[in-house]
Amino acid sequence: MHVEGFFEWLGQALGSLIRVIVDALSGVFNWLASAGANFIDGLARTLGMDTSLVSILALIVGLLLLFSAVRAFMSASIIMGIIWALLGLWVLSWVVH
Structure with a gap:
């Protein structure tokens, strides 16, 4: 017990x-x-953007493109830096209202 x-x-x-x-x-x-x-x-x-997963992913892609532009400018590739920067700003313009 x-x-x-x-x-x-x-x-x-x-x-x-x-x-x-x-x-x-x-x-x-x-x-x-x-x-x-x-x-x-x-x-x-x-x-000024939506909180959807697509918007967050587009923001990340746009920031990565801008980061690629900075890296291109740092390696003295002006033309590729301009192209990456324009692509990054174009993607970010879709997201930010």
Whole structure:
């Protein structure tokens, strides 16, 4: 009879520990998701764009094209820098209203 009480207590203690860990991880992931959503909302509101996945991807592509333009200018390739910059600005003009 005494052994059954010990294992019941051990099961409750282990269950409580697992519950605390799951609740803590749930809180951390909810906080990260909320922070990410707030970041995307603030970025979209500032740029005047939609918060859709296509808009975010177009923004990333446009910024990568502008980064390629900067790299081309740094390597003294003026013509390619101008082409990359125009392409980047063209893609970004679709996104930003």
